[in-house]
Amino acid sequence: MSDSRDWQGDAVDVAIVGAGAAGVGAARRLQALRPDLSILVLEAGARVGGRAWTVRPPLVEGSPIDLGCGWLHGARTNVWKAIAEEIGFTVDKTPAPWSEGGQNLEATMPGGQEARAAIGAFFAHAEQRRGEKPDPALSDLLEPDNPWNDRVEAIGTFLNGSPLDQASLEDYNNYHPGPGPDWRIREGYGALVTAYSQPVPVALGTIVTQIDHRTADHIAVETNRGTIRARAVVVSVSTNVLANEGIRFDPPLPEKLEAAASLPLGLANKLFLHTGTTDGLPVDAHLIGSLHRSATGSYQLRPFGKPVIEAYFGGPLAHELEKAGQAAALSFAREELASHFGHIIAGELEVAAMSAWAATPHIGGSYSYARPGASPQRSILAAPVDNRLFFAGEACSPSRFSTAHGAYETGAAAAEKIATSIAGGVGRS
Incomplete structure (x- = not known):
């Protein structure tokens, strides 16, 4: 350039x-x-x-972290994979923790299997209603009094950066990133x-x-x-x-x-936390903060084996924490992570970097819905x-x-x- x-x-x-x-x-x-x-x-x-932005925070010894897009979705046919190989970047093919072969710890949480089944049923229902006119909001598909609606809502905020009542069913069914798994670029x-x-x-x-x-x-x-x-x-x-x-x-x-x-543009923000201890933290594993709240974080533990936890917040929670600042986001993440790993690990966490896409000039959000x-x-x-x-x-x-x-x-x-x-x-x- x-x-x-x-x-x-x-x-x-x-x-x-x-x-x-x-x-x-x-x-x-x-x-x-x-x-x-x-x-x-x-x-x-x-x-x-x-919205593709790699930084190298001193707290993680200059290791690259992506404040914006981080995964090669549909990796086998993703043009950026071919570009990466062409110019000498490293495509890491470790299975994404939420995909087959990855470490998704949600399944081992109390109620985790039921939550996953409810999510699967919701999106299967969405696919069955493909082509429906007029195009409803995704929230219209929620079953009244279903105890897992908040978990489904949380997934919606991660996918769209917005609540389900603002997002189109037709758009959800049109989305197709291409065949292949999700991979990453090490650099x-x-x-x-x-x-x-x-x-x-x-x-x-x-x-x-x-x-x-x-x-x-x-x-x-x-x-x-x-x-x-x-x-x-x-x-x-x-x-x-x-x-x-x-x-x-x-x-x-x-x-x-x-x-x-x-x-x-919906909003999804990332909070990167450096941890002083990695005891009990598996490498490249995924964890949801709470199965019972829509306002919860998605956490990737030790990506690439680094002493880092990547927290991901979407929708209204992302807006709230961005406005409140890094200290509030750190406090929220510590509380959720302490419920899984104890206060000793949570107390070791420090903010390495945090995105604030809603307030980023000349952009104003994360991705469209x-x-x-x-x-x-x-x-x-x-x-x-x-x-x-x-x-x-x-x-x-x-x-x-x-x-x-x-x-x-x-x-x-x-x-x-x-x-x-x-x-x-x-x-x-």
């Missing part, structure tokens, strides 16, 4: 707004297909990667996206405020650092940015605003405008939303359309 910090406004063939997985994917695909075209990625933040998923962006010219700290597509021969992209003229533009920012009109369009695009508002009836809005959001203004990002994927490979695929698809719609370029990079 070349950080074009000295850029002060210019003309390029293609401007890409957003340097997350979709924007990087669009740029790299376009470079491969049309090396004659000049490209510039405009990124509002201070780094590449978007970090965010680090992989950043490394892959190296050949791409990126202007960091460049906030796009308006996209003027009135003129037939160019699109004017207005930013805090000047205006850039482009023959085609790819917009790959989050739905929350679009819905809140963080970027204005001239002429307006009300159908895009409506689609974005119907596909808001569809409100009831809104799943078709994904295709509306993704549709090009005049074959020169394109949209990409995980929310634009009809089946691989909420994933980094879904985001990449939408960016690559936009690049392929641009490659066939633009005549010879000026060859700048």
